[in-house]
Amino acid sequence: SQELEQSPQSLIVQEGKNLTINCTSSKTLYGLYWYKQKYGEGLIFLMMLQKGGEEKSHEKITAKLDEKKQQSSLHITASQPSHAGIYLCGADFNAGNNRKLIWGLGTSLAVNP
Amino acid sequence: DTAVSQTPKYLVTQMGNDKSIKCEQNLGHDTMYWYKQDSKKFLKIMFSYNNKELIINETVPNRFSPKSPDKAHLNLHINSLELGDSAVYFCASGRSDLFSYNEQFFGPGTRLTVL
Numbered sequence: 001s002q003e004l005e006q007s008p009q010s011l012i013v014q015e016g017k018n019l020t021i022n023c024t025s026s027k028t029l030y031g032l033y034w035y036k037q038k039y040g041e042g043l044i045f046l047m048m049l050q051k052g053g054e055e056k057s058h059e060k061i062t063a064k065l066d067e068k069k070q071q072s073s074l075h076i077t078a079s080q081p082s083h084a085g086i087y088l089c090g091a092d093f094n095a096g097n098n099r100k101l102i103w104g105l106g107t108s109l110a111v112n113p
Numbered sequence: 114d115t116a117v118s119q120t121p122k123y124l125v126t127q128m129g130n131d132k133s134i135k136c137e138q139n140l141g142h143d144t145m146y147w148y149k150q151d152s153k154k155f156l157k158i159m160f161s162y163n164n165k166e167l168i169i170n171e172t173v174p175n176r177f178s179p180k181s182p183d184k185a186h187l188n189l190h191i192n193s194l195e196l197g198d199s200a201v202y203f204c205a206s207g208r209s210d211l212f213s214y215n216e217q218f219f220g221p222g223t224r225l226t227v228l
Contacts (some may be wrong), residue, residue, distance in 0.1 A: 092215045103155075
């Protein structure tokens, strides 16, 4: 089973609507990373959360990490066509050297104008 | 000004051929990665190098051989290509020192199609 579950798998929203994507871990996270991938392109870093209860915002995108550090949500306010793409969460489970990120399966977002 | 670059962007080849993908980063990072993203968009790590040393090898077939001539470059050579190797391969770089953020910077990807 996946160590990191993302939901929903895909999402179609009307422009201007709000939406939320969730990322749930089977164990406590050391760090949680949100990335966006535009179709046919590489991944772009959005933000990173590390502390329980932490919340960060970048333009109209807000990400939160729960107190237990096992779930993160990404919320987009007043979505625009430019928000379309695949959103991936990546988890860091350790604090040591040479760590690797474990990835969720991604959420494909389409925003209809 | 490209931070992580990969070549080629597209690669179409016949089964059984040998091919290489090159990656370079100019961010001064000490760690580089190769990822495979399959048709279902699942991103899976293949290899990671730290200062030219292999540190992660995720049960990848021996046909895949990464090579890091220096810490700014990580190439991927694939022997005897198979249909199942068709995917997008991403190179990434990042810092990996103790307690640092594990933020990774990705290249644009190489779309490999094996016919």
